[in-house]
Each structure stands twice: as C-alpha cells, then as structure tokens.
Amino acid sequence: MLEDKLLVLKCRWGSTDAMCRIYLKYKDYLLTLAKGLLSEQAEAEDVVHDVFVSFARVVGQFHLTGSLSSYLATCVSNLARDKARARMRRTGAPAPVRPAVRSICDPQQRAIETEELTQLRQAMSQIPYEQREVVMLHLKGGMKFREIAKLQGLSVSTTYGRYRYGLDKLRSLLNSEGKK
Amino acid sequence: MKAEQEIERSVAKHCATQKSCTRASSEMDKRVLSDALRVYREAPKSEPSLAGTNLRRIIMKSPLTKLAAAAVLVVAVALSFHFFAASTTTAYAIEQTIQASHSVRYLHVKSFMASIPNEPIECWVEFDLSGQIKNMRIIKPAWMDPADGETVIVWKDGEMEFWIKKKNFLFIQEDQEIAAQVLGMMEMLDPKHAAANIQQAQEEGDTQVEIDEPKNKAEPITITVTYQAEDGTPAQRAILFVDRATKLLDSIEAYQLRGGKYIHFSTAEFYDYDKPIDPKMFTLDDVPSDAMRVDQIAQEIGLPQGDLTDNEIAVEVVRQFFEALIAQDYAEAGRLFGGVPAERMQKRYGHIRFVRIVSLGEPVLNPATAELKVPYVVEIEENGVITKWKTKYSYVPVRQVHGQAGRWATTGAPLGI
Numbered sequence: 001m002l003e004d005k006l007l008v009l010k011c012r013w014g015s016t017d018a019m020c021r022i023y024l025k026y027k028d029y030l031l032t033l034a035k036g037l038l039s040e041q042a043e044a045e046d047v048v049h050d051v052f053v054s055f056a057r058v059v060g061q062f063h064l065t066g067s068l069s070s071y072l073a074t075c076v077s078n079l080a081r082d083k084a085r086a087r088m089r090r091t092g093a094p095a096p097v098r099p100a101v102r103s104i105c106d107p108q109q110r111a112i113e114t115e116e117l118t119q120l121r122q123a124m125s126q127i128p129y130e131q132r133e134v135v136m137l138h139l140k141g142g143m144k145f146r147e148i149a150k151l152q153g154l155s156v157s158t159t160y161g162r163y164r165y166g167l168d169k170l171r172s173l174l175n176s177e178g179k180k
Numbered sequence: 181m182k183a184e185q186e187i188e189r190s191v192a193k194h195c196a197t198q199k200s201c202t203r204a205s206s207e208m209d210k211r212v213l214s215d216a217l218r219v220y221r222e223a224p225k226s227e228p229s230l231a232g233t234n235l236r237r238i239i240m241k242s243p244l245t246k247l248a249a250a251a252v253l254v255v256a257v258a259l260s261f262h263f264f265a266a267s268t269t270t271a272y273a274i275e276q277t278i279q280a281s282h283s284v285r286y287l288h289v290k291s292f293m294a295s296i297p298n299e300p301i302e303c304w305v306e307f308d309l310s311g312q313i314k315n316m317r318i319i320k321p322a323w324m325d326p327a328d329g330e331t332v333i334v335w336k337d338g339e340m341e342f343w344i345k346k347k348n349f350l351f352i353q354e355d356q357e358i359a360a361q362v363l364g365m366m367e368m369l370d371p372k373h374a375a376a377n378i379q380q381a382q383e384e385g386d387t388q389v390e391i392d393e394p395k396n397k398a399e400p401i402t403i404t405v406t407y408q409a410e411d412g413t414p415a416q417r418a419i420l421f422v423d424r425a426t427k428l429l430d431s432i433e434a435y436q437l438r439g440g441k442y443i444h445f446s447t448a449e450f451y452d453y454d455k456p457i458d459p460k461m462f463t464l465d466d467v468p469s470d471a472m473r474v475d476q477i478a479q480e481i482g483l484p485q486g487d488l489t490d491n492e493i494a495v496e497v498v499r500q501f502f503e504a505l506i507a508q509d510y511a512e513a514g515r516l517f518g519g520v521p522a523e524r525m526q527k528r529y530g531h532i533r534f535v536r537i538v539s540l541g542e543p544v545l546n547p548a549t550a551e552l553k554v555p556y557v558v559e560i561e562e563n564g565v566i567t568k569w570k571t572k573y574s575y576v577p578v579r580q581v582h583g584q585a586g587r588w589a590t591t592g593a594p595l596g597i
Contacts, residue, residue: 011220019220023213027204048204049212056220120190139191146487156487167187174187 004068011059019059023052026069030076036136037080039125047083051075066147073141074151077133084129123173131166134159274391274403280427282311288451294444299323304457315462336462339477343464350467352475354583400430417442428453472597474519481519481581482589493588494543494552494578501576501590502558506534517590518581520597528595535559535566543578551577551591571595 007025010018027048034044051072055062064071124132130152137143137151149159204212285307290300299321306315313335320331329346342351388406401422417435422428431449435442483500485493497516504513510530511522541555553575560569571594581587 016217016220019217020213023209023216027209027212031204031208045204045208049208049215052212052216053219056216057223059220060223124191135191139188144487146485146489150489167191170191171187174190 005064008059008062008064008068012062014060019056022055022068026072027052029069030072033073033136033141034076034080036124036140037077037129037133038083043083044080047076047079050079070141070143070147073137073143074147077137077141077151081129081133119174120170123170126173127166127169131162131169134163135166135170138163276427277422277429281429284428284453285309286452286454286457288455288457290449290451292447292449294446296321296323304461306457306462317461332464334462334464341464343467343471348468348471350464350471350473352473352477354477397424400424426453472521472524474521476519476582476584479515479519480587481584482516482587485586485588490552491543494554495540497578497588497590498540498554498556498576499537501593502534502537502556505529505532506536515589517593517597519589524597528597529593532569533561534569535561538568541575544575546577551579553577569594 004022007018007022011022030048030051031044034047035041038044038047054075055072124135127135133152134145134148137148138145143151145156145160145163149156152159154162287303287305287307289303289305291303292300301321301324302319304317305313308314315336316334318333318335320333322329325331328344331345332343334341334343339352339354342353343349344351388404390404390406392402392404394401401424403420403422405418405420406416416437419433419435421430421432423430429450431447433447434445436445437443483493483497488496501513501516504510504516508530510525513529514520514522514525517525536559538557538559543552543554545552554577555575558569559566561567573592573594576590576594577592578588578590581589
C-alpha cells in the first residue's frame with residue numbers, strides 16, 4: 001500500500017520509472033481479471049492496454065484515495081463491460097466458450113486443470129455478465145461489495161444479490177452438468 | 181448438491197489456476213509500455229514545488245507534510261526544473277556527485293528562507309543500506325506556525341510523533357499516504373537525487389546548466405541551473421555548491437526571477453555527511469509525562485465502515501459522537517474524535533449538558549482535506565432551559581482514520597480540544 005502511494009506520487013511528479021513499475025506490478029493481475037470477464041485473450045489484452053494508456057494520461061494529476069489495485073480493477077471492469085456490450089450488439093451472442101486448458105499453460109498446469117474446473121469455466125461464461133462481474137471482482141479482484149456497488153452504481157444489497165444469484169446459477173449449472 | 185461455500189471455493193481455485201496461466205507476453209509489455217509512456221510524457225504533471233497547487237493541498241492535509249514540504253522547498257524549487265544539457269568540458273562531472281552521494285547513510289540539513297535567515301528548518305536523516313529513508317527528525321521553527329510554536333517531529337520505521345511543546349501535546353500516528361508524501365518529498369532533499377535529476381536534465385535538455393570549477397582550489401565547484409519558461413525566457417535559477425574533495429553537495433541556493441533580477445529565495449545546507457546520528461535523535465524522550473497524548477496506533481479510532489457508504493458512515497460517526505456526549509461517555513466520544521483522552525474530552529465538554537440530536541444533514545466533501553463535513557443541530561440544557569447549541573462551527577468534519585483502513589472518525593469537534 002505504501003509502495004503504491006509512493007509510486008503514484010512519483011508518477012505525479014513525472015517519474016517514468018514509477019509508471020513502468022506500476023505496470024509490471026499489476027499487469028498479470030489485471031490481465032487475469034479481464035480474461036475472466038471476457039474469456040478472450042486478445043480482448044483482455046486490449047482492455048489492459050487501454051486501461052494503462054488512460055491511467056498514464058491522468059496519473060500526473062491523480063489522487064489515490066483507496067487502493068491502487070481496486071482502482072485499476074475498476075477501470076478494467078468498466079472497459080470489459082463496454083467491450084462485452086459492444087460484442088453483444090455486434091454478434092448478438094456472448095463470447096464463445098473456450099476449452100478450459102489454454103495453450104499458454106505449461107504441461108504441468110495443464111494436468112492440474114481438472115474436469116471440474118473446466119466445467120466451472122464454461123459455467124462462468126454462461127451466467128449473466130452483471131453477475132459474473134460481481135463474482136469475479138469479489139473472488140478474483142478481492143474487492144469489497146461496497147466497492148463493487150460504487151463501481152456499478154448500485155446499492156450494496158443489489159450487488160450482493162447479484163453475487164448470490166451468480167453463485168446460485170453457477171451451482172445450478174454445475175449440478176446439472178454433474179448429473180449428465 | 182453443491183453448497184454455496186463449495187462454489188466459492190471452486191471459483192477461487194479456478195481463479196488461482198487461471199492466474200498462474202495468464203501472463204502478459206513480452207509483445208504485450210512492449211505495446212502497453214510504449215503507448216502508455218508516450219501518453220504519460222505528454223500529459224500534465226503536478227510539480228513538486230511551492231507553486232504547485234497539489235503541494236499546497238498536501239501541506240494543508242497534515243502538519244507533518246506541512247513541515248516536510250517546507251523543509252524541502254528550497255530543493256523543490258531547484259528540482260522542479262527540467263534541466264538541460266550544456267556542453268561542458270570541465271574535469272568535474274555530475275556523475276561524481278551522484279556516486280559520492282550513494283553511500284551516504286546520515287545527513288543533516290538546514291533549510292533557510294532568505295527572509296528569515298536565523299531560524300532554519302532542520303532535518304536529520306538516516307538512510308538504510310538500500311538508500312531509502314529509515315528515520316528522520318525535523319524541527320519546525322515557530323515562525324512557520326505561531327499558534328503552535330516550535331514543533332519537533334520524529335519519523336521512525338513508519339511511525340511518526342509530533343511534539344508541540346507550546347500546547348504540551350503529543351500526537352502519534354501511522355499513515356501510509358502521508359508517509360509516502362513525506363518520503364517522496366524527502367527524496368528530493370536527498371543530494372543523490374538532486375544530482376541525478378540534473379544529470380537526467382542534461383540528457384533531456386530544456387534548461388541551461390553551467391559548471392564552473394574555479395582555479396582557486398579552495399573554492400567549491402558550482403553548478404548553475406537556469407530554468408527556462410515555456411516561451412524560452414529564463415525563469416528560475418538554482419546554484420549547487422559541490423565540495424572539491426568529496427564531490428558531495430555543500431548547499432543549494434534557489435533564486436526567482438523578479439523584475440529582471442534573480443532574487444535569492446532560499447538555501448539548503450548539507451552537513452555532517454555520514455557522521456552517525458545518535459539514535460536518541462529519532463525518539464522523543466523529553467516529552468513531559470503530563471503531556472496530552474493522542475496515540476492513533478495503540479488504539480482503534482472511530483468506527484468501522486462496514487458496508488456503509490462514505491456519507492452514511494460520516495453521519496453515523498457524528499451521530500454516535502453526540503450520543504456519547506449526551507450519555508456523558510467521554511471515553512467513547514474521545515475514541516470517535518481521533519483518540520482524544522477521556523479526561524481531555526470531559527474537561528472540554530463536561531460543562532455542557534447535551535440533550536438530544538435534532539438533525540444531522542447531508543455531508544459535504546471538502547476536497548482539499550478529503551473530509552466530509554456533517555452539518556448538525558443539537559439541543560443543550562442551560563439553567564433549565566433547552567436551546568439549540570450555537571458554536572463557531574455548524575458541522576463536524578469526518579474522514580478515514582490515518583493508518584487504520586476502513587475506520588472513520590471525526591477530525592474536529594465543535595469546541596476543538
């Protein structure tokens with residue numbers, strides 16, 4: 001936390017080194033989050049790219065009031081939502097469900113990926129985006145419901161409701177999968 | 181049937197697995213950094229100088245940063261320049277000063293405003309082996325804040341203590357935001373950064389740098405840095421004096437251009453390079469035992485935010501603060517008021533008989549201090565008559581407690597402390 005505050009402060013004063021360090025520190029975290037929301041690697045990379053370019057534009061006069069990771073996760077979430085909506089408008093369908101084990105995983109990680117996780121990934125892509133967003137931001141992004149509610153412009157109870165609905169839907173999808 | 185917790189565990193496991201699989205490629209790194217840094221270089225920045233609004237805001241937010249900011253003003257003026265490369269052919273190179281400064285562990289600095297030459301702001305700094313600031317002691321002279329008088333501030337391993345002698349008041353705090361600001365500003369005071377910034381400026385090229393090595397070996401090397409305004413005309417100047425033998429900075433003088441002349445504005449002098457500082461300098465052993473002590477590290481301050489919004493928790497803090505006063509629970513009122521001791525609260529508020537809260541209004545954000553000001557109307561009883569309490573302030577300021585994430589407390593009260 002102190003490191004982040006200092007990095008932001010240095011960015012405000014013009015340190016390119018601090019800017020690079022913020023990117024290197026959070027790139028994988030944000031890419032993971034974006035990919036969880038969008039499924040598509042290329043789209044997720046575009047989101048992270050756009051988030052950092054936007055951040056670079058404003059950081060010189062930026063005041064960090066909370067955690068930097070939550071701020072960046074919020075930016076990723078906003079952009080990912082825009083992309084998901086644009087895709088729905090364009091194709092009328094959510095992102096295609098990819099196999100759970102992607103080529104970027106090494107063989108050892110490939111082995112770790114169980115059938116259950118494969119099912120879970122497929123189930124995640126089937127729940128409504130709004131619910132997936134809350135589930136991902138809470139469980140992956142580590143954000144509090146209050147922070148997610150602020151991001152979504154909703155009450156905390158509505159956000160929490162979406163989380164519960166999301167988990168219920170996941171449970172339902174996984175149970176039906178298990179019965180097959 | 182999968183239980184809810186089991187689903188949560190599965191999702192968390194899924195996240196962990198995916199995280200290990202998702203790595204940004206080198207192509208992505210190259211693309212993002214190239215685009216982001218290009219945009220970043222063109223974007224406006226907040227200059228760390230007195231002229232900058234942001235520094236003024238920082239100064240307002242904390243007595244410590246107010247002090248630290250003042251202490252580094254003289255250097256900040258110099259370092260907010262964008263130095264440029266002058267073609268110098270002298271034997272001395274700035275790199276020598278950077279090299280010499282890197283091994284410095286201890287430093288004593290005095291900053292003078294030219295208009296008040298006899299009352300410097302003094303800092304003693306200890307760096308760790310990696311060159312980061314570890315401990316420091318700062319003495320703020322009385323002229324900076326006549327109401328408080330001279331203040332001693334000690335910053336040690338992330339904790340800071342303020343000793344306001346005149347008010348017999350000791351304040352202990354740990355806050356990362358302020359610490360970051362202080363560290364950032366103190367880095368500017370660090371001679372190795374001063375020299376490194378000049379060297380960087382030589383590479384980038386917007387200002388004029390002249391290095392003079394007098395033939396008389398007894399005289400110091402001088403580096404004169406002249407900042408050019410956007411229209412290319414000279415604007416500010418700093419002169420750095422470098423010791424011939426050690427290549428370390430002796431002092432920096434800052435000048436401002438007024439009426440066509442460079443007017444001496446301030447000076448920073450560097451003493452006792454690497455002379456070990458007595459560890460006692462980084463403690464406040466001489467504080468009287470009867471000093472009012474507000475320790476924001478040893479006790480939990482205010483209320484946890486939970487799922488309340490910022491406005492909701494601000495109102496809740498004020499509501500509970502007044503309820504505590506109504507119940508004459510001065511310990512609780514003090515806990516909600518930044519950790520002020522119960523005796524002090526009783527002394528200040530015990531003579532007032534609070535009856536009830538009439539209303540608490542919608543909070544208003546003070547962007548300069550990040551406080552939410554909560555308007556209030558309360559009733560008190562005086563001589564058997566109930567009236568609305570009239571004070572100088574019609575609101576109570578509330579903000580997040582420094583160093584206690586998720587907790588909120590009042591930072592002021594109608595009668596102060």
